[in-house]
Amino acid sequence: MEDPWFTYFRGRGRIQITPRNAKGWATLVGFVVLVSVPAIFLSPLLNRGLWMLVPFLTLLALLTFGFIRFAISKSERIDLDMSASELEEFRAWKRRGKR
Numbered sequence: 578m579e580d581p582w583f584t585y586f587r588g589r590g591r592i593q594i595t596p597r598n599a600k601g602w603a604t605l606v607g608f609v610v611l612v613s614v615p616a617i618f619l620s621p622l623l624n625r626g627l628w629m630l631v632p633f634l635t636l637l638a639l640l641t642f643g644f645i646r647f648a649i650s651k652s653e654r655i656d657l658d659m660s661a662s663e664l665e666e667f668r669a670w671k672r673r674g675k676r
Contacts, residue, residue, distance in 0.1 A: 581653040588657030594648045601651075608644045612637060 582601035586593040596602045615633060622629045655664070 581651060583648045583652035585649055585652035585654045586657055587654065591657065594645065594652060597653070601648075604648070604651075608640070612640060 581597055582604060584595045584597050586595070596605050615636065619629055619633050
């Protein structure tokens with residue numbers, strides 16, 4: 578398996594996705610650009626009427642949900658409730674499986 582692009586931390590009441598390498602950061606920058614460009618072009622239209630707000634917010638929600646799902650699929654998952662010894666055993670088991 579290739580090197581994960583993101584690190585997905587999960588614990589009690591906490592979920593965090595962090596870029597791990599250049600591919601992860603490039604994907605995050607691409608997502609920000611993908612969201613920002615429509616927002617920039619939409620702002621003059623919102624001055625004339627709010628009719629474009631609902632489609633934009635729907636698109637924004639779909640893009641964000643898709644990005645989160647994509648990032649989780651390309652990430653190494655770390656359970657924060659797992660003890661340090663369990664985590665080290667898990668990583669050793671994963672390394673043995675790659676060979």
